[in-house]
Amino acid sequence: MEVFGFMFVWIIFVLFEMFINLFIPFLFFKLIFQAIKRSKNRNYFKSNVVYKEYIDGNSSKYKNDYIDVSSSKLAKFNTDDINLLKDYFYDIFYKFETAYNNLDYNTMKMISTSQLYQNYYTGISLNLKIGQKKVINNIRRKNVIIYELDSTSMKQIASLMIEVSYHKYTLDKHGFVISGKKDVPITEKFEVEFRKDFERKPITNCPNCGAALKGNTCDYCKSKVKDVEFKISSIKKIIS
Numbered sequence: 001m002e003v004f005g006f007m008f009v010w011i012i013f014v015l016f017e018m019f020i021n022l023f024i025p026f027l028f029f030k031l032i033f034q035a036i037k038r039s040k041n042r043n044y045f046k047s048n049v050v051y052k053e054y055i056d057g058n059s060s061k062y063k064n065d066y067i068d069v070s071s072s073k074l075a076k077f078n079t080d081d082i083n084l085l086k087d088y089f090y091d092i093f094y095k096f097e098t099a100y101n102n103l104d105y106n107t108m109k110m111i112s113t114s115q116l117y118q119n120y121y122t123g124i125s126l127n128l129k130i131g132q133k134k135v136i137n138n139i140r141r142k143n144v145i146i147y148e149l150d151s152t153s154m155k156q157i158a159s160l161m162i163e164v165s166y167h168k169y170t171l172d173k174h175g176f177v178i179s180g181k182k183d184v185p186i187t188e189k190f191e192v193e194f195r196k197d198f199e200r201k202p203i204t205n206c207p208n209c210g211a212a213l214k215g216n217t218c219d220y221c222k223s224k225v226k227d228v229e230f231k232i233s234s235i236k237k238i239i240s
Contacts (some may be wrong), residue, residue, distance in 0.1 A: 019230040040166045049237045050191050064238075066161040067147040076151040077158075086144040089194055091159055091228070094139060096169065097166075099185055112232045119219075131173030135182075139166045142187060158230065161238070163189045191240040194230040 001037050050064065068082060079085055092111055099107035100120060127133060142163055148159035165187045169180030180186075206213055211220035 001162075003213060050238045066147045066172070069146050070148050070217070073149040077149055077156065082146060085158075086146060086160075089146070089158060089192075090141060090144050090162060092194065092230060093160075093162055093192055095139075096140055096235075097136055097164075106125075111229075116233060127170075132178070133171045134168075135165055135171060136168050137186065140166055150162060154198055157233075158194040159188060160192045160194070162192050163187065165217070192232060193234045193237045195233040196230045 005009040043118060071080060074080055074082055074085070077085065096111055098104075098106060099111075103124065105121065108120060112120070124134075141162075142165040143161070145161040146158075147161060150157040165185045167180075167182060167185055168188075169182050171175050172178050204213055205211065206221060206223055209218060209221040209223070211218055218221070
């Protein structure tokens with residue numbers, strides 16, 4: 001009986017020692033994993049989030065308040081109608097968000113740069129692997145401001161602040177809401193950059209008749225000239 005008791009205590013001691021020997025490496029690797037995860041989260045926020053900061057000494061104003069560009073910058077984009085330009089860029093943004101919601105990869109790829117598309121595609125794939133789907137629908141435009149325009153012979157870049165309201169929530173694989181609210185709209189603001197890269201110098205003369213071009217259609221022979229389209233290059237959420 002004493003031998004049995006000794007063996008029982010010895011077995012318990014051995015199991016406890018094994019647990020300690022396994023637990024310490026497990027705890028170590030878990031801490032390393034958490035550190036890597038937090039580092040990735042910090043990098044995500046650096047590249048995908050814009051913080052809205054107060055101006056020192058003046059709590060009523062922000063460092064990144066947004067105002068529309070001047071008419072001189074609009075002229076570089078061959079227009080004097082800023083509202084028309086806003087509609088054009090918002091339409092691209094709306095199409096991208098709708099394609100994201102519908103998992104329409106072809107449309108997403110067509111209207112975004114390869115880097116942005118890959119970031120979104122990776123995020124969607126990871127969510128689907130764990131049985132989750134982020135839903136964005138009922139998008140409503142609230143405000144659009146073009147706060148920067150840049151134009152050279154090689155590229156054009158437009159920076160916009162886009163404010164929208166929408167329904168945003170996450171579903172599990174059974175279709176149940178696990179975060180967000182399905183029937184309650186939220187309002188969010190984004191800094192969105194649109195980019196157009198020219199493979200060659202912009203076309204200034206009609207390739208059919210040689211007449212000077214003022215747009216995408218020749219005034220003389222009515223030939224249409226295909227132009228390079230803008231693509232979304234970055235989308236960053238603005239957080240107060």
